[in-house]
Amino acid sequence: MSTFPWERLALRIPIRVRVNGDTHTLLVKPWQTLLETLRDDLGLTGTKEGCGNGNCGCCTVLMNGRPVTSCLVLAPEADGAEVLTVEGLARDGQPSPLQKAFIEYGALQCGFCTPGFLMSATYLLQRIPNPTEQEVRLGIAGNLCRCTGYDKIVRAILAVARGEVQ
Amino acid sequence: MATKATFRYIGKPVPKMDALERVTGAARYAADLSLPGMLYGKVLRSPHPHAYIRRIDPSRALAVEGVKAVVTAADLPPLEEARAAFGGELMIELAHLRQLVIAHEKALFEGHPVAAVAATSPEAAEAALDLIAVDYEPLPVVENALEAMKPDAPLLHPDLYTKTLGEKPTKPSNIGMILEVGFGDLEKAWAEADVVVEQAFETQMVHQGYLEPQACVAWVDSQGQIQVWTSTQGTFNTQRMLSALLKVPLHKITVIPAEIGGAFGGKIYVMLEPLAILLARKAGRPVKMVMDRAEVFRATGPSSPAYITVKAGARRDGRLTGLYAKVIMDAGAFPGAPIDRGAWCIFAPYKAPAMKVEAYDVVTNKPRVQPYRAPGGPQVMFATESVMDMLAERLGMDPVEFRLLNAADEGDQNVTGYKYGRIGVKAVLEAVKRHPHWNTPLEGKNRGRGLAMGCWMGALLTSSSQVMVNVDGTVTIVTGQVDLTGTRTTMVQMVADMLQLPIEQVSIRVGDTSSTPYTDLSAGSRTTLTQSVALAKACQSVLEQMKERAAEALSKPDRRLTAADIEYAEGRFWVKGDPEQAISWRQVAILSRTRGGGPVVGTGTVTRLQPANQFAAQVCDVEVDPETGKVKILRYTCFQDVGRVINPIQVEGQMQGGAVQGIGWGLFEYYAWDKGKIRNPTFLDYRMPTALDLPMLDTAIVEVPAPDGPLGVRGVGEAPITPGPAALANAIYRAVGVRITSLPMTPEAVFWAIRAKTAVPQPAPADGT
Numbered sequence: 001m002s003t004f005p006w007e008r009l010a011l012r013i014p015i016r017v018r019v020n021g022d023t024h025t026l027l028v029k030p031w032q033t034l035l036e037t038l039r040d041d042l043g044l045t046g047t048k049e050g051c052g053n054g055n056c057g058c059c060t061v062l063m064n065g066r067p068v069t070s071c072l073v074l075a076p077e078a079d080g081a082e083v084l085t086v087e088g089l090a091r092d093g094q095p096s097p098l099q100k101a102f103i104e105y106g107a108l109q110c111g112f113c114t115p116g117f118l119m120s121a122t123y124l125l126q127r128i129p130n131p132t133e134q135e136v137r138l139g140i141a142g143n144l145c146r147c148t149g150y151d152k153i154v155r156a157i158l159a160v161a162r163g164e165v166q
Numbered sequence: 167m168a169t170k171a172t173f174r175y176i177g178k179p180v181p182k183m184d185a186l187e188r189v190t191g192a193a194r195y196a197a198d199l200s201l202p203g204m205l206y207g208k209v210l211r212s213p214h215p216h217a218y219i220r221r222i223d224p225s226r227a228l229a230v231e232g233v234k235a236v237v238t239a240a241d242l243p244p245l246e247e248a249r250a251a252f253g254g255e256l257m258i259e260l261a262h263l264r265q266l267v268i269a270h271e272k273a274l275f276e277g278h279p280v281a282a283v284a285a286t287s288p289e290a291a292e293a294a295l296d297l298i299a300v301d302y303e304p305l306p307v308v309e310n311a312l313e314a315m316k317p318d319a320p321l322l323h324p325d326l327y328t329k330t331l332g333e334k335p336t337k338p339s340n341i342g343m344i345l346e347v348g349f350g351d352l353e354k355a356w357a358e359a360d361v362v363v364e365q366a367f368e369t370q371m372v373h374q375g376y377l378e379p380q381a382c383v384a385w386v387d388s389q390g391q392i393q394v395w396t397s398t399q400g401t402f403n404t405q406r407m408l409s410a411l412l413k414v415p416l417h418k419i420t421v422i423p424a425e426i427g428g429a430f431g432g433k434i435y436v437m438l439e440p441l442a443i444l445l446a447r448k449a450g451r452p453v454k455m456v457m458d459r460a461e462v463f464r465a466t467g468p469s470s471p472a473y474i475t476v477k478a479g480a481r482r483d484g485r486l487t488g489l490y491a492k493v494i495m496d497a498g499a500f501p502g503a504p505i506d507r508g509a510w511c512i513f514a515p516y517k518a519p520a521m522k523v524e525a526y527d528v529v530t531n532k533p534r535v536q537p538y539r540a541p542g543g544p545q546v547m548f549a550t551e552s553v554m555d556m557l558a559e560r561l562g563m564d565p566v567e568f569r570l571l572n573a574a575d576e577g578d579q580n581v582t583g584y585k586y587g588r589i590g591v592k593a594v595l596e597a598v599k600r601h602p603h604w605n606t607p608l609e610g611k612n613r614g615r616g617l618a619m620g621c622w623m624g625a626l627l628t629s630s631s632q633v634m635v636n637v638d639g640t641v642t643i644v645t646g647q648v649d650l651t652g653t654r655t656t657m658v659q660m661v662a663d664m665l666q667l668p669i670e671q672v673s674i675r676v677g678d679t680s681s682t683p684y685t686d687l688s689a690g691s692r693t694t695l696t697q698s699v700a701l702a703k704a705c706q707s708v709l710e711q712m713k714e715r716a717a718e719a720l721s722k723p724d725r726r727l728t729a730a731d732i733e734y735a736e737g738r739f740w741v742k743g744d745p746e747q748a749i750s751w752r753q754v755a756i757l758s759r760t761r762g763g764g765p766v767v768g769t770g771t772v773t774r775l776q777p778a779n780q781f782a783a784q785v786c787d788v789e790v791d792p793e794t795g796k797v798k799i800l801r802y803t804c805f806q807d808v809g810r811v812i813n814p815i816q817v818e819g820q821m822q823g824g825a826v827q828g829i830g831w832g833l834f835e836y837y838a839w840d841k842g843k844i845r846n847p848t849f850l851d852y853r854m855p856t857a858l859d860l861p862m863l864d865t866a867i868v869e870v871p872a873p874d875g876p877l878g879v880r881g882v883g884e885a886p887i888t889p890g891p892a893a894l895a896n897a898i899y900r901a902v903g904v905r906i907t908s909l910p911m912t913p914e915a916v917f918w919a920i921r922a923k924t925a926v927p928q929p930a931p932a933d934g935t
Contacts, residue, residue, distance in 0.1 A: 039198075044191070045191070045194075045195075045197075045198035046190065046191015046192065047191065048195070048197075048377070048378070048427070049197070049379075049456075050377040050378065050379070050427075050459070050849075051458075051459040051848065051849050052458055052459060053459065053848050053849065053850065055459075055848055055849035055850045056377060056459075056849050058377055085191065086189070086190065086191035087190065087191045087192075089189075089190070090190060095186065095189060095190065099186075099189040099190065102185070102189050103181050103182065103185040103186065103189060104181060105815075106179070106181070106182070106815035106816065106818070106819050108182070108185060108188050108189065109428075109650075109651035109652065109819055109823065110376070110377070110378070110425075110426060110427050110428040110429075110650065110651055111184075111185075111187075111188030111189075111193055111425065111427070112195065112376075112377045112378045112427025112428060113377045113427075114188050114189055115189075115191050118189060133862070136857075137857040137858050137860075138858060140857045141856050141857055141858040143856075143857075144375075144377060144849060144854055144856065145377070145857075146374075146375045146376055146377055146428050146430070146823070146827070146854065147428055147651060147819070147823045148819055148822060148823050148826075149819075149822035149823045149824075149825060149826030149827075149855075149860065149863055150826070150856075150857040150860055151818075151822045151860075151862055151863045152815075152818075152819060152822070153857070154857065154862070155862075
């Protein structure tokens with residue numbers, strides 16, 4: 001029985017990765033992405049795949065504090081890393097101010113791009129606590145949304161920056 | 167029911183009930199689902215836009231370790247009713263849908279499914295695809311509708327005869343249908359006109375661009391019972407299509423709606439579902455299939471590219487004498503371009519003594535189009551609203567005044583012959599005229615302001631819901647109505663007000679096709695309108711039943727009460743004329759369990775309603791960089807008559823989201839073709855608007871109640887995509903004096919248009935060098 005070429009290597013790579021505060025030790029395929037690891041191995045399906053090319057931003061997570069499109073990170077590259085996903089944004093069962101603002105301002109419709117936006121916005125506000133509208137737009141320029149036209153997303157992020165949503 | 171004054175929730179910005187799941191990552195989309203023993207399915211797609219398929223040999227693929235099943239067109243049951251068709255928003259013949267799902271003798275577009283594989287891992291499935299041997303015999307490619315209409319064009323379908331009101335053609339062609347509608351004497355109209363403008367326009371194929379690729383999980387149990395979890399706008403429509411394709415009766419198919427990551431009309435047809443079911447049946451295990459983005463671009467259902475010529479005449483006083491259009495829409499591989507809806511929309515905001523539209527539905531070697539938000543609307547409104555500005559300019563009239571003078575109103579006639587009920591064209595234009603955006607002077611070089619109108623007729627179809635009173639007095643709405651972007655919330659708002667109960671006491675469950683009554687798809691701006699009627703009927707029935715129960719409970723041996731003796735308000739029933747003799751809603755609900763009578767359930771359904779036509783307008787300010795052709799949007803305001811607002815946040819969200827999709831059509835988006843092959847099947851090369859491309863988007867909501875339905879709701883979603891391209895074209899014209907008639911108006915297109923206008927003519931080269 002023939003087999004497919006990559007699997008002939010029968011190769012798995014051990015990694016240790018901390019995701020939302022929990023440490024996981026995993027054996028991953030060398031070609032496996034961080035996105036696949038999160039969704040398929042860890043069951044963290046909040047992170048979405050919209051394109052698989054790093055173009056849409058739906059799979060954005062924070063890796064060692066910086067936003068990455070997890071479809072472009074190979075799982076072995078995440079060895080030793082600290083990863084934050086949308087499932088890790090709430091604290092003690094309380095949604096983060098950005099999560100609350102997205103709900104209150106109607107900054108989501110279908111919700112598929114929302115996890116990626118929340119991760120990019122979380123990073124943006126950590127780096128620039130009081131951004132201008134233009135800085136907000138730049139901060140989320142790597143995330144596509146097809147439902148909202150971005151207006152309410154920008155308003156929600158600015159509201160959090162102004163401390164209007166705690 | 168409560169009157170407007172007493173509504174507590176209708177018209178209020180109630181946050182989306184399911185938003186928390188969506189910001190925490192808990193919402194379940196189809197690709198998030200896994201089942202025990204699940205296999206992964208992949209599709210082998212034709213690399214040729216047009217080719218005979220001579221032979222398919224899957225034997226080497228089946229030998230790959232982990233591969234459990236391969237299916238081809240031969241696995242579909244034979245077709246008996248060749249001419250059966252799906253109407254409504256589906257608009258496709260069964261025979262065509264069957265060939266669209268998987269190619270039979272011919273591949274008709276690049277990406278057309280040819281075979282599908284299920285294996286224990288995605289890698290094994292992909293490896294197996296490479297080993298399926300297919301003998302293709304490539305055929306000449308029909309690249310666009312104009313080529314397709316030429317008498318000597320290669321034929322896509324040897325059995326396609328043009329549908330027309332005239333004689334049946336003797337020869338097959340690539341024209342699926344010719345539609346001619348209109349009234350009045352156009353020759354007279356041109357003779358009476360002081361000014362006539364005639365202009366040709368072109369629009370490109372554009373994709374809905376939903377962020378969630380198509381996905382489903384299918385399972386066939388040992389009894390042959392099919393279950394499929396899928397991202398669809400209509401579970402019952404999916405069930406009907408599957409039933410017809412697979413020859414399985416409806417009760418053997420359960421379609422379970424997953425959350426949908428955007429659709430905009432593009433998630434109506436079955437695509438992966440029948441293949442996943444065939445694979446699951448063959449392999450005896452559940453099968454999950456998820457498209458990648460390139461598959462979504464190549465092989466789902468984008469919008470029709472169009473060639474449109476509009477001719478319009480007006481008297482010196484500004485009154486239109488006649489309107490004419492020739493519309494050619496490209497349906498892709500099978501007939502069914504939205505020419506009927508395009509024809510309805512093209513002159514919809516206006517009245518004129520003579521109007522005529524000739525429209526052609528043409529097949530080419532492209533993916534078969536599907537509805538995309540106001541299907542046909544953005545194309546035709548780009549043409550009409552550009553011409554209206556050209557006419558206004560020639561007449562020396564203000565664009566708003568010119569449109570107001572010719573605005574259609576109740577009793578006027580659409581080009582299709584339909585007579586309008588109450589509509590808001592004038593109200594929308596008056597709102598533009600009053601708005602600060604229209605009245606603030608725009609200063610600065612290379613800047614211009616544009617206005618355009620938009621519209622949608624409003625779809626109806628059948629909608630149903632059940633309203634169930636639980637035995638503790640809380641209420642659950644049970645519906646099969648798929649929630650695309652917030653109808654769970656608006657439906658709960660409506661029921662809370664209709665039953666006069668606190669909103670916390672009302673929940674909603676979007677159920678599968680085996681546990682909810684039939685309801686048509688969520689599309690065409692029909693959901694909130696038709697559900698407002700269905701829910702009102704269901705609530706009426708619930709209130710009657712509850713009153714009967716209350717009457718029984720409040721009856722005394724000396725006085726038997728009936729429902730007619732009972733009054734109800736705010737969770738309390740009492741005897742007419744004796745408010746002290748009362749019983750609470752909750753108590754009546756408890757009695758339904760303890761005293762017999764059974765549960766209280768109201769079912770509401772609606773099929774026939776007067777259409778609720780939507781009209782919209784958009785105003786935009788742009789600045790054009792003449793050096794690069796880049797168009798920067800400075801300010802954008804969306805106006806729309808929505809009939810009655812149920813939830814202002816959601817209404818604004820629809821208006822803004824629709825407007826930005828229209829901006830995408832206007833400035834950025836198109837399929838780039840190379841002999842029928844798509845050159846830009848990624849979000850990097852197919853450029854959708856980003857946050858950086860846009861300003862804040864103002865909204866101005868107009869409420870002219872729809873002629874039918876208890877609340878006057880019109881629906882919101884479709885109309886706001888239609889004005890954008892012309893509003894931008896009109897603004898660009900005012901900014902730099904060039905009239906662009908082909909979409910999208912990319913920097914390159916604008917640059918060359920400016921260059922063509924300003925270039926000093928060069929002397930011709932002397933000897934061809």
